[in-house]
Amino acid sequence: MQPIAPATSRPSVSAQGVPPQVVAAFEDLDHHTRVYAHTTDLLRTFHGVLAGRVAERTAVLAEQLASPDPGTRLDALRMSRELMRTWRGDHTRLLMLVVDHLTSDNLVVAAEAADVLEACHPIAAPAREALAAHVDAQRAAHGPGVWAASEARLRKSHQAAVGALARLGDTRALPSLLAALDSDVDAWRAIQAARHLPQAAEELVPRLVDHLRRLDLAQEWTRMSANAILSALAALGDPAAVDAVVEALGAAVRHKQHEVTASALTALGRFGPAAAGAQETIRELTAHTDAHVRPAAVAALWAVGSNAAEVMPLLLDLLDDPITFRIREAAEVLAEIGPPAFAAVPRLRDRLTHGYEWVRVPCAAALWKIGGEAEAPAVLDILLHALAKKPATANTVVACLEHMGALAAPALPLLREQLAQPQRGNGFQSLENDEELQRLARSLIGRLEPFAPGVR
Known part of the structure; x- marks a missing residue:
């Protein structure tokens, strides 16, 4: 097959002054809200009833994905994404069923399959080789400019597959990303993937x-x-x-x-x-009046200079701020400073009574990093309450518990409860955060069990 004609370089902003990523987001929203098969609404209801019964839902999706109708397969791919991003379980079979559609003759279906793998990249490692082979095959068949193909469906299919491969940290995505950045055709997609x-x-x-x-x-x-x-x-x-x-x-x-x-x-x-x-x-920007700029400047000043004496007055001031995210960001920097930030201990203790968990938890974590074992009872009380009542804080809580070592043993029952939950973060967490939470929780349980053999 001859190399395809490249798309002309697209402007970085539309005639209406809208960035291309915003235009694409609305196009995707329209695309993903369409229903292509008459049976889809009924099947969605059925999947809703099955909820976290992953094996049964996978069996149903396998039949949907085997349909000769492209619309049915499109809708099934979207349901597959929803299942994997919402419910825990062994999704290997479903991932490989999705992989089978990467090489579909219907390029819309192929792009949707790649989109699913990209959205589920934290668990998509079994798809790595198939994705790499697919990307290489597209470049071989259509030329190195396939990222900028003039045929929109082929372009989208290739870009989605490259994005999925890049998010797996695989450098076999690199040639297409470099081509995108050099040609400036849909470069914004390559920029999003490059960070991986x-x-x-x-x-x-x-x-x-x-x-x-x-x-x-x-x-x-x-x-x-x-x-x-x-x-x-x-x-x-x-x-x-x-x-x-x-x-x-x-x-x-x-x-x-x-x-x-x-x-x-x-x-x-x-x-x-x-x-x-x-x-x-x-340093000049640490006095900025914008709510986000000032804490970002303080954090950067510490990171580049490591001068605790200089940043401590700024951080103490942020701890008294009425804006809660400023308190949280100050606490995170104080945790990085550790024991030299001992002057913050009284204010951090005071913040443990704050009405918002995203103040209490970061302040508790900072208090532990600064004060150590002397602060363990108060810190542990905050962390255990958050782990039981505020699922959205679980990753931050478990990361702090990991630093506490054997003193975190009272958290074992709650950690086991976390792992026993069939739904990812009770609906509050992304797949990425939930996979990280499960990894941390399993590791921590293994470390704590020898210290608390009677805790179940």
């Missing part, structure tokens, strides 16, 4: 930097693109991006793009001491 390939930072970072420098932050619509690039650069962690991030920070401040300012500060914080040359700029 830190081992390829040497090739990705220069291209991401180039995209960042070409943004005109005087235009409000560039905010989403700037945030996405800064997030990717932060995840890749290559100090080669520091200068470009500092430039973006200055432009964002000048044009009062506060969200971009906070994103740039977060990225500089991820670079740590390598961004020390930006300390003065960061």
Whole structure:
């Protein structure tokens, strides 16, 4: 087959001033709310009745996915995504049934299968080789420009498969991502995927930097693109991006793009001491009036300078802030500082009586990191209550319990209850967070059981 014609480079913003990722989001919303088969509503009701009976629902989905009707298969793929993202269980069989549709002659079905694997990437490792083979086969059949194919359905199918492979941390997605960044056709999709390939930072970072420098932050619509690039650069962690991030920070401040300012500060914080040359700029922003910029600046100042004496007054001030997320972010930095932040202990203890769990839990975690065993009773009380009553805090709670070692033994019954839940986070957590929670909980239970043989 001859190489396909590439799509023309698309503008980074529509004629109406709407970023391409927003346009795509609305297109996806329209696509995913369509029902293609007459039986779909009935089958959705049936799946709702089956709820967490994963084996039975997988058997039903296997029949749906074997239908000769593409619409029925499309709807079944969406139901498969919903099942895997909502309910725990062994989804290997269902994943492989989805994999079988990657090579469907119907490119809409093939793209949907790749979308499902991308959405379920934390559990999609069994699909890795099939995804890589599919991506390579598309490039071999249609040429290295398949990412920018003029035929929309083929383009979407390839991009979805590359995105799914990249989110598995597989560098076999890299050639298509580089082609996307070089051609600037749907580059925003490649930027979202690039963050998952830190081992390829040497090739990705220069291209991401180039995209960042070409943004005109005087235009409000560039905010989403700037945030996405800064997030990717932060995840890749290559100090080669520091200068470009500092430039973006200055432009964002000048044009009062506060969200971009906070994103740039977060990225500089991820670079740590390598961004020390930006300390003065960061220091100035610790007095910023924006609700998000100020705590981001304080966190970055600590990360790049590690000067506890300088940041402690700023953090203590944030602990007294009426905005709850500022208290939480201050507590997270205090936890990083550890024992040298002992001056914060009285205020952290006071925050344990706050009415919001997303203040109490981070403050308890910080109190443990700073005060250690002396604070264990009060900290454990907060963590156990949150684990029992506030499922959304479970990942933060379990991470702190892991640091507490044998002192966390009273949490064993609640940890076992967490693992026994059939639904992911009782509906409050994403698949990503829930898989991480299960991993941490299993590891912690194994470590704690020898210390509490009588606790069941």
